[in-house]
Amino acid sequence: MTGGLTRVVLQERPEAAVRLYCLPPAGAGAGFFAPWAGLVPAWAEMCSVSLPGRGSRTEEPSLTDTAAVAALVARIVDDDADPRPFALFGHSVGALVAFEAVRTLRASGGRLPLWMGVSSLRGPQDGAYARGLLPLLMGGLEGVAQLVGGPIPQRLLKDPVLMAVACTPLLADCLLLLHHRHRDEPPLEVPLALYGGTQDPTTSERQLLEWNELFSTAARPRLFDGGHMYMHGQTEALVRQVAADLGAVAHEAVPAV
Structure with missing residues (x-):
């Protein structure tokens, strides 16, 4: 346990060269990424974080402040006890938490990730989330259905x-x-990858591209057939692509990859 957050190792690989932290979407716990555990390459150890109020911790009060959650995530991933390099992948709200955690690490002089993947979330510029969310939250059951995908x-x-x-x-x-x-703030000096669903009603390809303004190196979105939760039907294809994208960056920094 670290300040309200728990590291969850989805597949223990102490000899793996890289830790891949996957941050879940709105309302989900660390178990959201359990199907990935047997699919990632042997050089990566699959991890996630367990947030209060989510997943197995639904009895606890939820954290709703982005900066507070990001600071806790930053503390977990930049682990002094584990010197291995790490990467971050965030789906939906998990992508925002990952992004803010990396900004927190930069501000504090911490280690930065080798790579970051953003899935199914537009960039945070210009109050975009409030404009997109409020109509859904006011839309009753139909709005909730769109939120859960x-x-x-x-x-x-x-x-x-x-x-x-x-x-x-x-x-x-x-x-x-x-x-x-x-x-x-200045762009993050972290390699970026973008992922989304071709029929996602909440995040278009153009909106995914907004993240390129916030990183030093632009990425081209990798699109998969499906909606906001496209990964449920594309798990193997997505994990292969994530592994390829992360591996292309990691092998330069980590000889074992």
């Missing part, structure tokens, strides 16, 4: 208590996005 299960619709339990972490992460205030 698919239809709401009938068992939730029939049980208001269960629905509240399921929606609370999602709404907490929506507050995290709404509370976020973008700051103009």
Whole structure:
């Protein structure tokens, strides 16, 4: 446990050359990335973080301040006890947390990641999240369905208590996005990769490209068939692409990759 966050090692590989931290989308816990564990190359150790109020920690109060969450994530990934280089991949709100964690590391003089992957989230410039989220939050069940990237299960619709339990972490992460205030800073000197779904109603290819303004090296989006949660039907293809993109960067810095 580190200040309210827990590191979750999804597949222990103490001899792996690189740690790959995957940060989950709104409302999800570290287990969201469990299907990746057996697919990543042997040179990478799959990790995530467990946030209060999400996943197995739904009984705990949620954190809704981006800066606070990012500072805790930064502390976990820049681990003095583990000198291995690391990389970050964030899906949806996890991408924003990853981005702010890297900014926090830069400001504090910490180690920066070898690479960062952003999936299914537009750039944070110009109050973009408030404009996109508010109509969905005011849109009732249809808006919630768009937020989760698919239809709401009938068992939730029939049980208001269960629905509240399921929606609370999602709404907490929506507050995290709404509370976020973008700051103009120099571009991050970290290799970037972009991923998205071809039918994602929340993030278009053009919106993914907004991240290029915030990094020193531009990336071309890798698009997969599907919506906001495209990865559910494209897990193997996405992991192969992530491994290739990370590997292309990591092999220059880490001979074992």
